[in-house]
Amino acid sequence: MARFLVELVFGDDEDARLAVRPAHREYLASLVERGKLLVSGPYTDQSGAVLVYEAADADELAGLLAADPYTPAGVVAETRVHEWQAVMGVWLKDA
Numbered sequence: 001m002a003r004f005l006v007e008l009v010f011g012d013d014e015d016a017r018l019a020v021r022p023a024h025r026e027y028l029a030s031l032v033e034r035g036k037l038l039v040s041g042p043y044t045d046q047s048g049a050v051l052v053y054e055a056a057d058a059d060e061l062a063g064l065l066a067a068d069p070y071t072p073a074g075v076v077a078e079t080r081v082h083e084w085q086a087v088m089g090v091w092l093k094d095a
Helices: 014-033 058-067
Strands: 002-010 037-042 048-055 076-084
Touching: 002 058, 014 037, 048 058, 058 076
Parallel strands: none
Antiparallel strands: 002 048, 002 076, 037 048
């Protein structure tokens, strides 16, 4: 499994984003239950968010991102993806 840090930069239509946010958060909760999403949350200025996914590879991650309700709603202006190697932290205690 690989870990990916994903940064979302929100678009300018805040009303559209807030309208779809409940579905987005429900989807993310399902990913947490499946062990695919480790942590997520918006920036305090609401300009974007950071999410850390665990997926088999970049193709699986692409599918997870495509299925996020934010994607078809077009409320994300930019998505930055980096495969991430965690070397320290509480997530690694049982690894």
